[in-house]
Amino acid sequence: MKKLCLHPFFLLGLAIRLGLVFTTAPVAEANWYVPFLESSTSHFSLDPWSTWLADGGTPIAFPYGYIMWLAFLPLTLATKLLGLPLVYGYKFTLLAADFTLLLALKKLVPNRHRLLLLTYWLSPIVILASYGLGLNDLIPVLLLTLALYYTRRLKMAFAGAICFAAISAKFSMVLAVPFFLIYLVNNRALRQLLPQFVAGFSVCGALLGLPFLFSRSGLYMVFSNPEMDTVYRMALSLRENVSVYVVPLMYLVMLYMTWRIRRLNYELLHAMLGMAFLLIVLLTPASPGWFIWTIPLLVTYQAKSGRIAIALTAFFSGLYVLSTLLTTNVRFVGGGKLDVMSLLHLSQHLSNHAASLLHTLMVATGIILSLRIWRESVTRNDFFRLSRRPFVIGIAGDSGAGKDTFSDAIQGLFGQHSVVKLSGDDYHLWDRQKPMWQVMTHLNPRANDLENFGNDLVALADGKSIRSHHYDHQTGKMSKPVNIKSNDFVIASGLHALYLPMLRRCYNLSIYLDIDEKLRRHFKLQRDVLQRGHSAEQVLASFEKREPDSVRFIRPQQAHADLVFSLQPINPRTLEHFDGKFPLRLKLVVRTRDSSNELSLTRVLVGVCGLHVDMAANRDISEVVLTIEGDTTAEDIALAAQMLCPRILEFLDIQPKWQNGIIGLMQLITLTHISQAMTKRFI
Amino acid sequence: MKIFNQERFDRLPDAFLFDTDNTLYAYSTAHAAAQQAIKDKVVETFSIAPNEFDSAYAEARQQVKMRLKATAASHSRLLYLQRMLEIMGLGSQVLLALDFEHTYWRTFLSNAVLFDDVKELLDDIRLLGIPMAIVTDLTAEIQFRKVLYLGLDRYFDYIVTSEEAGFDKPHMAPFQIALEKLRPRGDRIWMIGDNPVTDIRGGRERIHAVTLQKIHHDTPLGTDENAPDAAFSEFRELRHLIAKLGDAM
Numbered sequence: 001m002k003k004l005c006l007h008p009f010f011l012l013g014l015a016i017r018l019g020l021v022f023t024t025a026p027v028a029e030a031n032w033y034v035p036f037l038e039s040s041t042s043h044f045s046l047d048p049w050s051t052w053l054a055d056g057g058t059p060i061a062f063p064y065g066y067i068m069w070l071a072f073l074p075l076t077l078a079t080k081l082l083g084l085p086l087v088y089g090y091k092f093t094l095l096a097a098d099f100t101l102l103l104a105l106k107k108l109v110p111n112r113h114r115l116l117l118l119t120y121w122l123s124p125i126v127i128l129a130s131y132g133l134g135l136n137d138l139i140p141v142l143l144l145t146l147a148l149y150y151t152r153r154l155k156m157a158f159a160g161a162i163c164f165a166a167i168s169a170k171f172s173m174v175l176a177v178p179f180f181l182i183y184l185v186n187n188r189a190l191r192q193l194l195p196q197f198v199a200g201f202s203v204c205g206a207l208l209g210l211p212f213l214f215s216r217s218g219l220y221m222v223f224s225n226p227e228m229d230t231v232y233r234m235a236l237s238l239r240e241n242v243s244v245y246v247v248p249l250m251y252l253v254m255l256y257m258t259w260r261i262r263r264l265n266y267e268l269l270h271a272m273l274g275m276a277f278l279l280i281v282l283l284t285p286a287s288p289g290w291f292i293w294t295i296p297l298l299v300t301y302q303a304k305s306g307r308i309a310i311a312l313t314a315f316f317s318g319l320y321v322l323s324t325l326l327t328t329n330v331r332f333v334g335g336g337k338l339d340v341m342s343l344l345h346l347s348q349h350l351s352n353h354a355a356s357l358l359h360t361l362m363v364a365t366g367i368i369l370s371l372r373i374w375r376e377s378v379t380r381n382d383f384f385r386l387s388r389r390p391f392v393i394g395i396a397g398d399s400g401a402g403k404d405t406f407s408d409a410i411q412g413l414f415g416q417h418s419v420v421k422l423s424g425d426d427y428h429l430w431d432r433q434k435p436m437w438q439v440m441t442h443l444n445p446r447a448n449d450l451e452n453f454g455n456d457l458v459a460l461a462d463g464k465s466i467r468s469h470h471y472d473h474q475t476g477k478m479s480k481p482v483n484i485k486s487n488d489f490v491i492a493s494g495l496h497a498l499y500l501p502m503l504r505r506c507y508n509l510s511i512y513l514d515i516d517e518k519l520r521r522h523f524k525l526q527r528d529v530l531q532r533g534h535s536a537e538q539v540l541a542s543f544e545k546r547e548p549d550s551v552r553f554i555r556p557q558q559a560h561a562d563l564v565f566s567l568q569p570i571n572p573r574t575l576e577h578f579d580g581k582f583p584l585r586l587k588l589v590v591r592t593r594d595s596s597n598e599l600s601l602t603r604v605l606v607g608v609c610g611l612h613v614d615m616a617a618n619r620d621i622s623e624v625v626l627t628i629e630g631d632t633t634a635e636d637i638a639l640a641a642q643m644l645c646p647r648i649l650e651f652l653d654i655q656p657k658w659q660n661g662i663i664g665l666m667q668l669i670t671l672t673h674i675s676q677a678m679t680k681r682f683i
Numbered sequence: 684m685k686i687f688n689q690e691r692f693d694r695l696p697d698a699f700l701f702d703t704d705n706t707l708y709a710y711s712t713a714h715a716a717a718q719q720a721i722k723d724k725v726v727e728t729f730s731i732a733p734n735e736f737d738s739a740y741a742e743a744r745q746q747v748k749m750r751l752k753a754t755a756a757s758h759s760r761l762l763y764l765q766r767m768l769e770i771m772g773l774g775s776q777v778l779l780a781l782d783f784e785h786t787y788w789r790t791f792l793s794n795a796v797l798f799d800d801v802k803e804l805l806d807d808i809r810l811l812g813i814p815m816a817i818v819t820d821l822t823a824e825i826q827f828r829k830v831l832y833l834g835l836d837r838y839f840d841y842i843v844t845s846e847e848a849g850f851d852k853p854h855m856a857p858f859q860i861a862l863e864k865l866r867p868r869g870d871r872i873w874m875i876g877d878n879p880v881t882d883i884r885g886g887r888e889r890i891h892a893v894t895l896q897k898i899h900h901d902t903p904l905g906t907d908e909n910a911p912d913a914a915f916s917e918f919r920e921l922r923h924l925i926a927k928l929g930d931a932m
Contacts, residue, residue, distance in 0.1 A: 607831030642793065
């Protein structure tokens, strides 16, 4: 903070602010806000609005709820006690809110001090509206920005409470609430936090909203405020007495577009909410203070974009200042005023014309900014791109290779709420008791309804729901068909998941699990006897029966996989004497094609996870082979993922289930490949 | 950038020596987070009060440091934790000591962030073709892991740890070994570090280095015999100085 506060830009902004605090005497401040605060502190009441109106005050003086009043109260009382003019209590409260908003934006845009000071602290919009014209929109905008900050930190109870506080400060902030709700409902990982948001919102509502409902004068002042009517000013007349209001229409369209994104991340929430505010401000004869609503969006957009964005926003801000000064005078202490119209010797007609032209140019620039924000912050956002089509992973491997365990591990990262699994077992043609299995093994493609497996996969990849049976391994029977909805991630696993070219074309990432044959038989024997209720003799006999089909139909699929995981015992003889007393020591051999991150992966596995890694290329350098040995923990894997593929972490569950050991390594490597595949898909 | 001995900055050096901890990244925040993580884990594992951990750990650290004096192993978290468990009456508890140590370093690494402009500075030096080495205390394994984690390995030609040298700075050995490895063309060496005793005084007295102290809020400027030739708080200031000297050549 010291670095920020000693920056020349900060000192310049502070000097401008202090200069205006001591020299300006804005009308709104002198005629409405300060007299209201004077009245409410002279005759202290929990219903200051009634006291004010009873004393003959104007209803437009303070059309805000408790939070706005409470925000100004401490410094108003302090100046009163010190015998200073109350106007300084008002102005320094604004300055405090202004500085706090700078700090809040610093949290949202870290390590960009210079840019932040340039785009926020020196923003002509903030300076003119707050200190030149005395408008108080900084308070609700600060609260809304804090709500966004706590939303990003997943402190949803705080976010909900502060969101209501923003509405209490200025009722227009209610426009933001549906965006928060859509964000929490549509982001499946965050949906579990919705009750926290609602609870925070409700508690704050009960404390600040309910008492306000008992103030008839307060309600009258808020809802009779002529500013509320400005949103209906732009209308398309359909016939006599019936019009379409453009601003509410635009707002509803924005809400629908936000809903249709299906899954929002924080950046999308911020961008969509900011764009809604920007369009409302542009399309209404808004108070100059409303432009402050757009500032958090414009600051984050400028931080993310480049010089053109900064130049365009500066141009927009300059037009705002000119058009505002042509229509509104800045008044100074002692009665002087800055009247641009008189300074330029413009007639009223010419001045109106010039103001309209400038306003038109400003709206045009604002619309260009909105379009750029849509293009850069929305359509290029990874979440937005993913919402167009699910990410599809195909996992093939022999029976007992660990397809289910591996699928569960990947599902554990993204969360059950974001993954749909399609299992090849559910497409066996016959129940286990049927005679066909005497002449055919499950490994034979003809024993499986691969056509329907493919159709269902295509449907899920297209975002559609399917109806599918489920194969019960205990009973050996298919269930009745059940409805399965598509999701952000589709994991299709099965003996033949990579068998048909049509299936392979559906996958964004294809994986083959190639386990050491002795190890596979060991694991399969354990699973089929202990979990699926088969006899040991049955399982042992099936190995020999299935071997030819495995060679013919299953193993060739690894040639089509982007990534092959091969689990092998470190010492091949271990299994001969394995009695279960000591854990099996295994190594993971990873073969990849068309991948470019092996070097960074090796660095992190060695440097962070403390593993032994050998890297080699095959003869025709079409494949890279990594052999990884050693023990690692889930925490190390999580740290490694943070280094290797930080962009994808946002897609994971709030508490992703990282695993220890080899499965954890497989999770990490798969994630790096998902990250690469996503990048490729988005290009 | 404050230059106290202007005459020592008339040209670019023949080699750069850098300290690591608290010079290239903020040590205190990473250490505080890591220390808190093991404290939380120990308190949760043994159901003890946090101050019991604090006192046992502090005592263990003091004992290890006293026994091993200025050697790399005297900084070993593993030894501190092993001794802490022994002081708590639990024996050496090899598994727990290792687990706590992993927790410490994992948390440490995930909270270690390079200061602004460090990589840009190192890249400037690389382009000038001047050799660079890290001269740092502590054991080789963890320092290597830090260098890898922070992505510094591609910039530095050599690294010397006190484990390799047998002594911590300001002993002659680490500086001497660094110069033997670097084989600089001339004798103008810049030593950049945060510690006024080990880096600044050590660098000047042992190898007559031009000393530059990295200053931040928890490292006061060295005075008297610990006074550096120059001090800076932002690496961009050092970049400007190097660019200026480079242009003048």
